[in-house]
Amino acid sequence: MAEPRLIMFDMDGTLIDSGAVIARHMAATFRDHGFDVPTTEMSHSIIGLSLELAMERLAQCDAETALLMAGTYRRHYRAMLAEGGSHEPLYVGALDALNRLRADETSALGIATGKGLNGVNRILTLYELAGHFVTLQTPDHNPSKPHPGMILRACAETGIDPASTVMIGDTTFDMELGRSAGARTIGVTWGYHARLALEESGADIIIEDYTDLDDAIEKVMN
Missing domain, CATH: 3.40.50.1000 (HAD superfamily/HAD-like)
Known part of the structure:
Protein backbone atom coordinates (compact mmCIF):
# COMPACT_ATOMS: atom_id res chain seq x y z
CA MET A 1 0.00 0.00 0.00
CA SER A 18 -14.25 35.59 -0.78
CA GLY A 19 -12.24 38.48 -2.25
CA ALA A 20 -15.20 40.81 -2.80
CA VAL A 21 -16.47 40.27 0.75
CA ILE A 22 -13.03 40.87 2.26
CA ALA A 23 -12.43 44.05 0.22
CA ARG A 24 -15.86 45.43 1.17
CA HIS A 25 -15.39 44.84 4.88
CA MET A 26 -11.83 46.18 4.77
CA ALA A 27 -13.12 49.38 3.21
CA ALA A 28 -15.83 49.77 5.85
CA THR A 29 -13.37 49.06 8.66
CA PHE A 30 -10.80 51.56 7.42
CA ARG A 31 -13.47 54.24 7.09
CA ASP A 32 -14.68 53.55 10.63
CA HIS A 33 -11.16 54.06 11.99
CA GLY A 34 -10.33 57.13 9.91
CA PHE A 35 -7.82 55.49 7.59
CA ASP A 36 -7.64 55.88 3.82
CA VAL A 37 -9.70 53.13 2.23
CA PRO A 38 -7.46 50.49 0.60
CA THR A 39 -8.01 49.56 -3.02
CA THR A 40 -9.39 46.13 -3.84
CA GLU A 41 -5.93 45.08 -4.99
CA MET A 42 -4.42 46.19 -1.69
CA SER A 43 -7.03 44.25 0.28
CA HIS A 44 -6.44 41.17 -1.85
CA SER A 45 -2.68 41.40 -1.28
CA ILE A 46 -2.98 40.52 2.42
CA ILE A 47 -5.54 37.71 2.12
CA GLY A 48 -4.11 34.64 3.81
CA LEU A 49 -2.58 36.41 6.79
CA SER A 50 -4.22 36.41 10.18
CA LEU A 51 -6.70 39.28 10.40
CA GLU A 52 -4.67 41.21 12.96
CA LEU A 53 -1.45 40.94 10.94
CA ALA A 54 -3.33 41.85 7.77
CA MET A 55 -4.64 45.02 9.43
CA GLU A 56 -1.20 45.92 10.78
CA ARG A 57 0.39 45.59 7.34
CA LEU A 58 -2.39 47.21 5.35
CA ALA A 59 -2.94 50.18 7.67
CA GLN A 60 0.73 50.39 8.67
CA CYS A 61 -0.41 50.76 12.26
CA ASP A 62 0.65 49.42 15.64
CA ALA A 63 -0.51 46.07 16.98
CA GLU A 64 -3.03 47.61 19.40
CA THR A 65 -4.77 49.56 16.63
CA ALA A 66 -4.72 46.50 14.38
CA LEU A 67 -6.46 44.50 17.11
CA LEU A 68 -9.22 47.11 17.35
CA MET A 69 -9.61 47.18 13.58
CA ALA A 70 -9.83 43.41 13.45
CA GLY A 71 -12.70 43.57 15.93
CA THR A 72 -14.50 46.11 13.76
CA TYR A 73 -13.98 43.95 10.67
CA ARG A 74 -15.48 40.95 12.46
CA ARG A 75 -18.53 42.99 13.41
CA HIS A 76 -19.09 43.94 9.78
CA TYR A 77 -18.67 40.30 8.78
CA ARG A 78 -21.17 39.07 11.38
CA ALA A 79 -23.68 41.71 10.29
CA MET A 80 -23.41 40.40 6.72
CA LEU A 81 -24.03 36.85 7.87
CA ALA A 82 -27.07 37.96 9.88
CA GLU A 83 -28.61 39.30 6.67
CA GLY A 84 -28.51 35.80 5.16
CA GLY A 85 -27.60 34.79 1.65
CA SER A 86 -24.52 33.14 0.18
CA HIS A 87 -21.46 35.38 -0.08
Whole structure:
Protein backbone atom coordinates (compact mmCIF):
# COMPACT_ATOMS: atom_id res chain seq x y z
CA MET A 1 0.00 0.00 0.00
CA ALA A 2 1.23 3.49 -0.84
CA GLU A 3 2.53 5.75 1.91
CA PRO A 4 -0.05 8.18 3.33
CA ARG A 5 0.14 11.76 2.19
CA LEU A 6 -1.28 14.96 3.66
CA ILE A 7 -2.93 17.42 1.28
CA MET A 8 -3.40 20.85 2.84
CA PHE A 9 -5.71 23.45 1.29
CA ASP A 10 -5.84 27.16 1.82
CA MET A 11 -9.43 28.44 1.99
CA ASP A 12 -9.88 32.07 0.85
CA GLY A 13 -8.88 32.34 -2.80
CA THR A 14 -8.31 28.60 -3.15
CA LEU A 15 -11.51 26.81 -2.11
CA ILE A 16 -13.84 29.81 -1.82
CA ASP A 17 -14.07 33.12 -3.67
CA SER A 18 -14.25 35.59 -0.78
CA GLY A 19 -12.24 38.48 -2.25
CA ALA A 20 -15.20 40.81 -2.80
CA VAL A 21 -16.47 40.27 0.75
CA ILE A 22 -13.03 40.87 2.26
CA ALA A 23 -12.43 44.05 0.22
CA ARG A 24 -15.86 45.43 1.17
CA HIS A 25 -15.39 44.84 4.88
CA MET A 26 -11.83 46.18 4.77
CA ALA A 27 -13.12 49.38 3.21
CA ALA A 28 -15.83 49.77 5.85
CA THR A 29 -13.37 49.06 8.66
CA PHE A 30 -10.80 51.56 7.42
CA ARG A 31 -13.47 54.24 7.09
CA ASP A 32 -14.68 53.55 10.63
CA HIS A 33 -11.16 54.06 11.99
CA GLY A 34 -10.33 57.13 9.91
CA PHE A 35 -7.82 55.49 7.59
CA ASP A 36 -7.64 55.88 3.82
CA VAL A 37 -9.70 53.13 2.23
CA PRO A 38 -7.46 50.49 0.60
CA THR A 39 -8.01 49.56 -3.02
CA THR A 40 -9.39 46.13 -3.84
CA GLU A 41 -5.93 45.08 -4.99
CA MET A 42 -4.42 46.19 -1.69
CA SER A 43 -7.03 44.25 0.28
CA HIS A 44 -6.44 41.17 -1.85
CA SER A 45 -2.68 41.40 -1.28
CA ILE A 46 -2.98 40.52 2.42
CA ILE A 47 -5.54 37.71 2.12
CA GLY A 48 -4.11 34.64 3.81
CA LEU A 49 -2.58 36.41 6.79
CA SER A 50 -4.22 36.41 10.18
CA LEU A 51 -6.70 39.28 10.40
CA GLU A 52 -4.67 41.21 12.96
CA LEU A 53 -1.45 40.94 10.94
CA ALA A 54 -3.33 41.85 7.77
CA MET A 55 -4.64 45.02 9.43
CA GLU A 56 -1.20 45.92 10.78
CA ARG A 57 0.39 45.59 7.34
CA LEU A 58 -2.39 47.21 5.35
CA ALA A 59 -2.94 50.18 7.67
CA GLN A 60 0.73 50.39 8.67
CA CYS A 61 -0.41 50.76 12.26
CA ASP A 62 0.65 49.42 15.64
CA ALA A 63 -0.51 46.07 16.98
CA GLU A 64 -3.03 47.61 19.40
CA THR A 65 -4.77 49.56 16.63
CA ALA A 66 -4.72 46.50 14.38
CA LEU A 67 -6.46 44.50 17.11
CA LEU A 68 -9.22 47.11 17.35
CA MET A 69 -9.61 47.18 13.58
CA ALA A 70 -9.83 43.41 13.45
CA GLY A 71 -12.70 43.57 15.93
CA THR A 72 -14.50 46.11 13.76
CA TYR A 73 -13.98 43.95 10.67
CA ARG A 74 -15.48 40.95 12.46
CA ARG A 75 -18.53 42.99 13.41
CA HIS A 76 -19.09 43.94 9.78
CA TYR A 77 -18.67 40.30 8.78
CA ARG A 78 -21.17 39.07 11.38
CA ALA A 79 -23.68 41.71 10.29
CA MET A 80 -23.41 40.40 6.72
CA LEU A 81 -24.03 36.85 7.87
CA ALA A 82 -27.07 37.96 9.88
CA GLU A 83 -28.61 39.30 6.67
CA GLY A 84 -28.51 35.80 5.16
CA GLY A 85 -27.60 34.79 1.65
CA SER A 86 -24.52 33.14 0.18
CA HIS A 87 -21.46 35.38 -0.08
CA GLU A 88 -18.42 33.09 -0.43
CA PRO A 89 -19.02 30.53 -3.20
CA LEU A 90 -16.87 27.50 -3.82
CA TYR A 91 -14.72 27.80 -6.91
CA VAL A 92 -15.79 25.76 -9.91
CA GLY A 93 -14.33 22.27 -9.64
CA ALA A 94 -13.41 22.52 -5.96
CA LEU A 95 -16.11 20.15 -4.71
CA ASP A 96 -15.37 17.50 -7.34
CA ALA A 97 -11.65 17.69 -6.56
CA LEU A 98 -12.25 17.32 -2.83
CA ASN A 99 -14.56 14.36 -3.40
CA ARG A 100 -11.96 12.63 -5.58
CA LEU A 101 -9.19 13.13 -3.04
CA ARG A 102 -11.36 12.06 -0.13
CA ALA A 103 -12.05 8.78 -1.93
CA ASP A 104 -8.30 8.11 -2.17
CA GLU A 105 -7.38 5.99 0.86
CA THR A 106 -3.78 7.23 0.81
CA SER A 107 -4.75 10.90 1.10
CA ALA A 108 -5.62 12.82 4.27
CA LEU A 109 -7.01 16.31 3.71
CA GLY A 110 -6.48 19.40 5.83
CA ILE A 111 -7.06 23.15 5.93
CA ALA A 112 -4.40 25.80 6.56
CA THR A 113 -5.94 29.27 6.42
CA GLY A 114 -5.85 32.79 7.73
CA LYS A 115 -9.58 32.53 8.35
CA GLY A 116 -10.70 32.08 11.95
CA LEU A 117 -11.86 28.64 13.09
CA ASN A 118 -15.49 29.73 13.47
CA GLY A 119 -15.49 30.96 9.89
CA VAL A 120 -13.86 27.77 8.65
CA ASN A 121 -16.42 25.60 10.39
CA ARG A 122 -19.25 27.74 9.02
CA ILE A 123 -17.99 27.30 5.44
CA LEU A 124 -17.44 23.57 5.86
CA THR A 125 -20.94 23.15 7.28
CA LEU A 126 -22.49 25.31 4.56
CA TYR A 127 -21.00 23.15 1.79
CA GLU A 128 -21.23 19.84 3.71
CA LEU A 129 -17.44 19.43 3.70
CA ALA A 130 -16.69 18.91 7.39
CA GLY A 131 -16.18 15.18 6.88
CA HIS A 132 -13.58 15.73 4.19
CA PHE A 133 -10.89 17.18 6.45
CA VAL A 134 -8.98 15.51 9.27
CA THR A 135 -7.09 18.61 10.45
CA LEU A 136 -8.03 22.30 10.56
CA GLN A 137 -5.24 24.81 11.11
CA THR A 138 -6.10 28.48 11.71
CA PRO A 139 -4.61 31.53 13.46
CA ASP A 140 -6.72 30.62 16.52
CA HIS A 141 -4.02 28.17 17.58
CA ASN A 142 -1.07 28.87 15.25
CA PRO A 143 1.16 31.77 14.21
CA SER A 144 0.01 33.49 11.03
CA LYS A 145 1.27 32.37 7.66
CA PRO A 146 3.96 32.22 6.38
CA HIS A 147 5.24 30.73 9.66
CA PRO A 148 5.49 26.92 9.21
CA GLY A 149 3.44 26.19 12.33
CA MET A 150 0.18 25.33 10.59
CA ILE A 151 1.68 22.55 8.53
CA LEU A 152 3.93 21.28 11.29
CA ARG A 153 0.96 21.05 13.64
CA ALA A 154 -1.12 19.28 10.99
CA CYS A 155 1.69 16.80 10.45
CA ALA A 156 1.94 16.19 14.19
CA GLU A 157 -1.82 15.61 14.42
CA THR A 158 -1.92 13.18 11.49
CA GLY A 159 1.43 11.47 11.93
CA ILE A 160 2.36 12.30 8.34
CA ASP A 161 5.81 13.72 7.61
CA PRO A 162 6.15 17.19 6.02
CA ALA A 163 8.03 15.56 3.15
CA SER A 164 4.80 13.67 2.36
CA THR A 165 2.71 16.84 2.55
CA VAL A 166 1.63 19.30 -0.13
CA MET A 167 0.32 22.82 0.46
CA ILE A 168 -2.18 24.12 -2.12
CA GLY A 169 -2.90 27.84 -2.21
CA ASP A 170 -3.27 31.04 -4.18
CA THR A 171 -0.86 33.34 -2.33
CA THR A 172 2.83 33.76 -1.73
CA PHE A 173 2.09 33.20 1.97
CA ASP A 174 0.91 29.67 1.15
CA MET A 175 4.01 28.88 -0.89
CA GLU A 176 6.29 30.28 1.83
CA LEU A 177 4.38 28.33 4.49
CA GLY A 178 4.81 25.08 2.60
CA ARG A 179 8.48 25.58 1.78
CA SER A 180 9.42 26.65 5.31
CA ALA A 181 7.73 23.52 6.70
CA GLY A 182 9.50 21.20 4.27
CA ALA A 183 6.35 20.42 2.27
CA ARG A 184 5.67 20.48 -1.47
CA THR A 185 3.74 23.44 -2.89
CA ILE A 186 1.10 23.89 -5.59
CA GLY A 187 0.05 27.40 -6.56
CA VAL A 188 -3.36 28.11 -8.10
CA THR A 189 -4.00 31.04 -10.45
CA TRP A 190 -7.71 31.65 -9.76
CA GLY A 191 -7.09 33.42 -6.44
CA TYR A 192 -5.58 36.74 -5.39
CA HIS A 193 -1.82 36.70 -6.02
CA ALA A 194 -0.30 36.82 -9.50
CA ARG A 195 1.26 33.80 -11.16
CA LEU A 196 4.66 35.49 -11.24
CA ALA A 197 4.50 36.12 -7.50
CA LEU A 198 3.71 32.44 -6.92
CA GLU A 199 6.66 31.44 -9.09
CA GLU A 200 9.01 33.80 -7.27
CA SER A 201 7.87 32.53 -3.88
CA GLY A 202 8.89 29.01 -4.82
CA ALA A 203 5.80 27.13 -6.01
CA ASP A 204 6.80 23.66 -7.16
CA ILE A 205 4.05 23.70 -9.76
CA ILE A 206 1.25 26.09 -10.72
CA ILE A 207 -2.17 25.07 -12.04
CA GLU A 208 -4.93 27.05 -13.72
CA ASP A 209 -7.91 24.73 -13.14
CA TYR A 210 -9.06 22.21 -10.54
CA THR A 211 -9.08 19.52 -13.22
CA ASP A 212 -5.28 19.76 -13.19
CA LEU A 213 -4.93 19.22 -9.44
CA ASP A 214 -4.72 15.41 -9.32
CA ASP A 215 -1.88 15.27 -11.84
CA ALA A 216 -0.08 18.13 -10.09
CA ILE A 217 -0.20 16.32 -6.75
CA GLU A 218 1.25 13.18 -8.32
CA LYS A 219 4.05 15.18 -9.95
CA VAL A 220 5.15 17.03 -6.83
CA MET A 221 4.88 13.99 -4.57
CA ASN A 222 6.92 11.65 -6.77
